[in-house]
Amino acid sequence: MVFEPGKIKGMVTRNRFVRSATYDGLAERDGRVSAGQMRLYADMADGGVGLIVSGIACVHPGGRISPVQNSIAGDEFTPGLQRLTRAVHDRGAKIALQLFHGGREAKYIKTRNAVPLAPSVVEADPYYEGVHRAMTEDEIREVVAAFGDGAQRARIAGFDAVQVHGAHAYLLSQFLSPHTNRRQDEWGGSMDNRLRLHREIYSDIRRKAGPDYPVLIKLGVEDGFPGGLRFAEGKQAALRLAELGFDALEISQGLRGERYEGTEYRARIDAPDREAYNRAWCREIKARVNVPVMLGGGLRTLSLMEEIVQDQEADFVSLCRPLICEPGLINEWRAGRDKKARYLSCNNCVKMIFKGKPARCIHSPAEKDPGTAVLV
Numbered sequence: 601m602v603f604e605p606g607k608i609k610g611m612v613t614r615n616r617f618v619r620s621a622t623y624d625g626l627a628e629r630d631g632r633v634s635a636g637q638m639r640l641y642a643d644m645a646d647g648g649v650g651l652i653v654s655g656i657a658c659v660h661p662g663g664r665i666s667p668v669q670n671s672i673a674g675d676e677f678t679p680g681l682q683r684l685t686r687a688v689h690d691r692g693a694k695i696a697l698q699l700f701h702g703g704r705e706a707k708y709i710k711t712r713n714a715v716p717l718a719p720s721v722v723e724a725d726p727y728y729e730g731v732h733r734a735m736t737e738d739e740i741r742e743v744v745a746a747f748g749d750g751a752q753r754a755r756i757a758g759f760d761a762v763q764v765h766g767a768h769a770y771l772l773s774q775f776l777s778p779h780t781n782r783r784q785d786e787w788g789g790s791m792d793n794r795l796r797l798h799r800e801i802y803s804d805i806r807r808k809a810g811p812d813y814p815v816l817i818k819l820g821v822e823d824g825f826p827g828g829l830r831f832a833e834g835k836q837a838a839l840r841l842a843e844l845g846f847d848a849l850e851i852s853q854g855l856r857g858e859r860y861e862g863t864e865y866r867a868r869i870d871a872p873d874r875e876a877y878n879r880a881w882c883r884e885i886k887a888r889v890n891v892p893v894m895l896g897g898g899l900r901t902l903s904l905m906e907e908i909v910q911d912q913e914a915d916f917v918s919l920c921r922p923l924i925c926e927p928g929l930i931n932e933w934r935a936g937r938d939k940k941a942r943y944l945s946c947n948n949c950v951k952m953i954f955k956g957k958p959a960r961c962i963h964s965p966a967e968k969d970p971g972t973a974v975l976v
Contacts, residue, residue: 601616601906601909601910602615602616602617602902602905602906602909602917603615603616603934604616605650606650606651606892606915606916607892608761608814608816608847608848608891608892609761609812609813609814609847609848610812610814611651611694611760611761611814612694613650613651613693613694613916614650614692614693614694615648615649615650615930615934616650616909616915616916616917617648617649617650617651617916617917617919617930618649618650618651618652618653618850618894618896618916618917618918618919619644619649619651619652619653619918619919619920619923620653620850620894620896620918620919620920621653621654621655621656621698621763621765621818621920622653622655622920622923622924623655623656623666623669624636624637624640624655625666625668626640626668627655627668627669627670627671628668629667629668630671631658631669631670631671631673631677632670632671632676632677632680633670633677633680633681633683633684637670637684638683638684638687641654641684641687641688641695642687642688642691643927643928644688644693644923644927645687645688645690645691645692645693645695646691646927646928646931647923647926647927647928647929647930647931648928648929648930648931648933648934649693649923649930650693650694650916650930651693651694651695651696651760651916652688652693652694652695652696653695653696653697653698653763653816653818653850653918654670654684654695654696654697654698654759655669655670655698656669656670656698656700656765657669657670657671657672657697657698657699657700657750657754658670658671658672658673658700658701658702659672659673659699659700659701659743659746659747659749659750660673660701660742660743660746661673661709662701662706662709662714662716662717662743663700663701663702663703663706663743663746663771664702664706664708664709665702665705665706665707665708666708667708669708672697672699672750672753672754673746673749673750675753677753678753678756678757681697681753681754681757681758681759682756682757682758684757685757685758685759685760686758689758694760694761695759695760696759696760696761696762696763696814696816697750697754697757697759697761697762697763698762698763698764698765698818699747699750699751699754699762699763699764699765699805700765700770701743701746701747701765701770701771701772702716702770702771703716703717703718703719703732703769703770703771703772703773703774704716704717704718704728704730704732704771704774704780705769705770707730715731715732715733716730716731716732716733717732717733717734717735717739717743717771718732718733718734718735718771718774718780719734719735719774719775719780719781719782719783719787719788720734720780720781720782720783720788721733721734722779722780722782725779725780726825727825727855727856727857728769734783737785737787740787740797743771743797744797744800744801744804745804747764747801747804747805748801748804748805748807748808748809749808750762751805751808751809751813751815752808752809754809755809755810755813760814761813761814761815761816761847762805762809762813762814762815762816763816763817763818763850764798764801764802764805764815764816764817764818764846765818766798766817766818766819766820767818767819767820767850767852767853767854767864768820768852768853768854768855768856768864769855769856771797772797772798772801773820773823773829773854773855774855775787775788775794775795775796775797775798776791776794776795776798776820776829776834776837776854777794777820777823777828777829777854777855778794778828778829779823779825779827779828779829779855780855781794791833791836791837795837795840795841798817798837798841798844799844802815802817802841802844802845802846806845814847814848815845815846815847816846816847816848816849816850817841817846817848817849817850818850818852819834819837819838819841819849819850819851819852820834820852820853820854820855821834821835821837821838821851821852821853821854821881821885822834822853822854822881823853823854823855823857824853824854824855824856824857824858824861824862824863824864825855825857825858825862828854828855828857829854829855831881834854834881835881835884835885835888838851838885838889839885839888839889842889842890842891843889846891847891847892848891848892848893848894848915848916849885849889849891849892849893849894850893850894850896850918851878851881851882851885851893851894851895851896852864852878852896852897853878853897864897865921866897866898869898869900872901872904874898875898875899875900875901875904876895876897876898876899876904876908877897877898878895878896878897878898879895879897879908879913882895882913882914883913883914886912886913886914886915892915892916893914893915893916894914894915894916894917894918895908895913895914895916895917895918896917896918896919896920897918899917899918899919899922899941900922900940900941901940901941902933902938902939902940903938905917919941922941925941926941929941
């Protein structure tokens with residue numbers, strides 16, 4: 601079934617393989633699409649993946665986490681993105697733009713003397729270092745509008761869908777987690793209030809991009825440390841967002857804990873029981889929603905992915921690090937080479953990104969750098 605077409609709202613993909621959103625570190629310093637990204641995305645589409653979710657595209661200058669990160673915060677970025685979507689479509693794949701704001705993780709804000717924004721100020725946080733301040737109501741509204749504007753530009757640029765980044769250490773996860781959201785107003789407190797940003801963003805995207813446009817969300821359903829968001833609440837959040845109207849859910853982790861076990865990019869995936877580490881979360885959510893669900897996290901073995909889709913634990917399977925190593929992996933599997941992905945889960949690609957360098961897979965069968973990318 602993994603090689604059968606998939607469908608999300610009106611978007612039909614040639615198979616059930618998704619390239620999970622991946623920060624590639626290749627954008628031009630002004631946020632535009634680079635020649636390197638054109639090659640990278642063309643190679644991935646040629647490699648057989650059904651749907652590519654782009655790397656984090658910043659919707660607002662205040663949410664930028666890297667000096668080489670794509671932006672969708674202005675009309676000037678549209679021409680380059682149009683060339684990118686055409687290259688992917690010419691090779692038979694679909695492409696969604698991931699809409700992003702880093703929140704307190706936004707360390708590369710261009711505005712002089714700017715401080716990263718967060719739901720609340722958390723003193724002595726063992727999992728975060730850096731100055732940040734709580735957002736005002738006006739600043740929250742400005743970010744909501746920026747997500748809607750970004751989705752409208754994405755549609756003009758030819759993207760088949762958008763995906764709201766609501767996972768990992770970034771702004772929407774910060775609002776959903778009780779660890780980072782300690783507000784006493786209508787944006788904090790109860791889970792409904794902590795989900796208000798998600799709902800407002802969805803409504804603004806629908807208003808600006810249209811009722812027929814596929815709107816996906818990558819949702820962190822549990823934090824990677826004690827005292828944060830627990831799955832019981834994360835599951836309820838997923839159900840409510842599906843009921844609200846999001847057209848597909850990609851299930852992932854919320855805030856990051858200890859490297860690497862408390863993160864979305866766990867290492868040492870060296871046995872079958874280490875693969876698909878988000879599977880239990882995905883299975884429970886899939887059984888309760890009427891929209892497609894994507895499962896990512898440590899997938900390496902084709903037969904396991906087939907089992908997950910056959911057993912209706914997920915509708916799509918998302919890969920990142922294996923495709924850094926082997927961009928043509930999906931075509932190899934389709935040709936009958938039922939091998940395990942070459943990627944060894946050493947996380948050397950992740951370590952390079954943390955050092956501010958482009959990442960490459962040292963296990964790639966190619967002699968050259970296959971694309972400089974890492975999961976975010």
